[in-house]
Amino acid sequence: MSERRNCVIQLTHTRQLSCPRTRTLATSVAPSDLPPRPSRSLAGKVAIVTGAGSRGTGLGNGRAISLLLAEDGCSVVCGDLNASWAEKTAEMINTSSAPSHPAGPKPGQAVAVAADVTLDADCAALAAAAVARFGRLDILVNVVGVLGPRGTAVDVDAAQWARGLETNVTSSMRLRAFPVAPRDKL
Numbered sequence: 677m678s679e680r681r682n683c684v685i686q687l688t689h690t691r692q693l694s695c696p697r698t699r700t701l702a703t704s705v706a707p708s709d710l711p712p713r714p715s716r717s718l719a720g721k722v723a724i725v726t727g728a729g730s731r732g733t734g735l736g737n738g739r740a741i742s743l744l745l746a747e748d749g750c751s752v753v754c755g756d757l758n759a760s761w762a763e764k765t766a767e768m769i770n771t772s773s774a775p776s777h778p779a780g781p782k783p784g785q786a787v788a789v790a791a792d793v794t795l796d797a798d799c800a801a802l803a804a805a806a807v808a809r810f811g812r813l814d815i816l817v818n819v820v821g822v823l824g825p826r827g828t829a830v831d832v833d834a835a836q837w838a839r840g841l842e843t844n845v846t847s848s849m850r851l852r853a854f855p856v857a858p859r860d861k862l
């Protein structure tokens with residue numbers, strides 16, 4: 677899809693033909709001919725962020741992304757294996773009610789959910805929390821990540837290796853179904 681989109685964008689600006697699949701569009705499509713796109717505003721949207729806690733006292737990636745989403749008006753389900761780390765992120769969002777800049781949207785709110793992204797039931801609970809607390813679910817930001825086991829391919833612990841893959845990679849698959857699921861399936 678991105679390949680095709682890239683081609684269209686290039687063609688509309690340069691009218692150079694480089695992608696056979698869009699060749700027929702190239703000579704006739706101008707930016708004003710394109711259909712309306714959905715709003716890219718985050719105001720009123722709802723996101724799940726996994727790994728929304730932070731190991732240290734500062735900002736981990738998940739906490740930072742959660743705060744930025746909320747600043748842009750998006751409400752956030754802060755999911756983390758460590759409940760108190762998730763709660764800290766949610767508290768930071770919920771106690772900061774001022775827009776980040778004068779013309780900015782009303783900041784979003786947050787709810788913390790203790791969830792292990794390697795468990796289907798916990799992933800389902802994140803989606804259910806979004807709908808229960810905010811009435812919708814639009815965005816998944818799968819930040820969760822662990823370093824995984826040390827060692828080489830020869831001596832690495834296979835069970836720990838599998839656990840790392842479950843956390844870092846398979847979690848995207850486990851959660852990807854929920855944001856696109858029909859609302860009555862959440």
Ligand SMILES: NC(=O)c1ccc[n+]([C@@H]2O[C@H](COP(=O)([O-])OP(=O)(O)OC[C@H]3O[C@@H](n4cnc5c(N)ncnc54)[C@H](O)[C@@H]3O)[C@@H](O)[C@H]2O)c1
Nearest residue numbers: 727729730731736737738756757758791792793820821822
């Ligand atoms: N910190 C960096 O400089 C850096 C740079 C590049 C990439 N990254 C990657 O970004 C990701 C986050 O890094 P970070 O530094 O913010 O880490 P962090 O340890 O501060 O945060 C990760 C969070 O994930 C949570 N978590 C771990 N396993 C979980 C599970 N099974 N279910 C739910 N939550 C779980 C932890 O409790 C923690 O709050 C990692 O994948 C990391 O490899 C980090």
